[in-house]
Amino acid sequence: MIVVIKPHTPREAIEEVMREVQRLGYEPRPIFGVEQTVIAAIGDERTHHTLESLRAMPQVENVMRVQKRFKLVSRESHEADSVVNVDGLLIGGENFTMMAGPCSVESEEQLLSTARAVKAAGATVLRGGAYKPRTSPYEFQGLGKEGLRLLQLAKKETGLKIITEVLSERDVEHVAAAADILQIGARNAQNFQLLIEAARSRKAILLKRGMSQRIEEWLLAAEYILSEGNPNVFLCERGIRTFETYTRNTLDLAAVAIAKKESHLPVIVDPSQGCGRADLVRMLCKGAVAMGADGLLIEVHPNPAEALSDGQQQVDFGGFEQLTKELRPLLAAVGKKA
Ligand code: PEP
Ligand code: MN
DSSP states (O other): OEEEEOTTOOHHHHHHHHHHHHHTTOEEEEEEOSSOEEEEEESOTTTSOOSGGGGGSTTEEEEEOOSOSOOTTBGGGOOSOOOEEETTEEEBTTBOEEEEEOSBOOOHHHHHHHHHHHHHTTOOEEEOBSSOOOSSTTSOOOOTHHHHHHHHHHHHHHOOEEEEEOOSGGGHHHHHHHOSEEEEOGGGTTOHHHHHHHHHTTOEEEEEOOTTOOHHHHHHHHHHHHHTTOOOEEEEEOOBOOSOOSSSSBOOHHHHHHHHHHBOSOEEEOHHHHHSOHHHHHHHHHHHHHTTOSEEEEEBOSSGGGOSSOGGGOBOHHHHHHHHHHHHHHHHHTTOBO
């Protein structure tokens, strides 16, 4: 860390800061300038006490970090792309993974017909919310345990892996028993107790970016899971809230490229929550591939007009088939195996 001392500070006051730096476990190396002095504090910022509290000393002007705050998720700690093995399905690296299915599990017929359609078009993971985080308590909240049962039925028939959202610590155990991948939603992106509990289930976890979460905060949330000893994490960009109203959220495709640079974890893009418009999903998928995404999470419904949640952004079977077809040459161009 770098501690900047205010101009014209007397020598003893500088030494007082150096003693404090030492007391907190760092080696102070002062650089005396004509007007101003800075102290380089040598030590690992991620394992030592932060020096930010030194700002409280009147002679300290600023304290700056040198190292990043995340460790296990960083590219520096693991240079190659992580490849996560979900019960035989490899996600990340040269693999491109299509996760698709309805926003919510609504009925056996709805889920099974969707599972068959997305599988035929090339998806390997079936999505479907059994527990739904709805803005209003009067909206459809999901089928709960019955939804999990239907997801398992679909898995049994099609062999697709299952991804479904876990909303609370209370549900981790039984959702993990039914799912291959736990989805942590945008509204829970910084629910650290839930992240820890989900990590302990040992299941792979898809971590959505929070609606107003900075990339650093998103990576630190993933760090919670890895630091619990669970390295099987996917980062998922799903749009952030901005001033724009043409779209439900603003899909931050730059964040995909940044996450890939900063971290070794696979990055999945959810264009459905990302824009909230079925007519844009196809184009955003192409953008995601171009930005280096490792997979997509797409909402597909047999009849979006009748969906119990997010109808406006779900594509129908034909739309999904068309988009997977259009992605094939792009995936080949970026060297990804579909
Ligand atoms: C969803 O995938 O249906 C969902 C609710 O996602 P998010 O948490 O990104 O809003
Ligand atoms: Mn949805």
